[in-house]
Amino acid sequence: SQKIEQNSEALNIQEGKTATLTCNYTNYSPAYLQWYRQDPGRGPVFLLLIRENEKEKRKERLKVTFDTTLKQSLFHITASQPADSATYLCAIMEYGNKLVFGAGTILRVKS
């Protein structure tokens, strides 16, 4: 069966450190993968998109990697801040198909 797995346990890190979130998938052939941020009581907010033929994408303090051999994407936030605390969702789209979301990982950055 198809699965998207993200760390079910919250990630707690100290301010200033790099946060690394994992998204593993099974039985998908992604055309591309997206990362979203979701704060409590709000809808998800788009952060980054990476295509199947791209290895890495950066935007300010954010970096996403995509390894189709390992079937994994890593999402990094460098120099993390308490304001980065949120739930981070990865989502996969196959060609001609809908976007499918993982359950998300809660990130808590402590000052």
Add this chain to the structure above:
Amino acid sequence: EAGVAQSPRYKIIEKRQSVAFWCNPISGHATLYWYQQILGQGPKLLIQFQNNGVVDDSQLPKDRFSAERLKGVDSTLKIQPAKLEDSAVYLCASSLAGTTREQYFGPGTRLTVT
């Protein structure tokens, strides 16, 4: 630019009652999505519209859920009759045409069925 608007923000109903949610997408966005997000899970697509035509409704429980997007702008999602397991946040999102476009989400409607 105004974001995706949804109403109501909260709704409490009893099982077997009906409920309707409204969504106004970002101006110019041809594609509109309705998602269901159960606590602790990611959003699950219920239905996707391209203008006023349905692109994907494979996960919409059609015996109780219906949605329409008249004139290719606003959309309504209805549940009739509601079940306890329908308690969730219902998110509306929109995007420009094209499958690789990022989606812009509204704040959602939190539905509680008692």
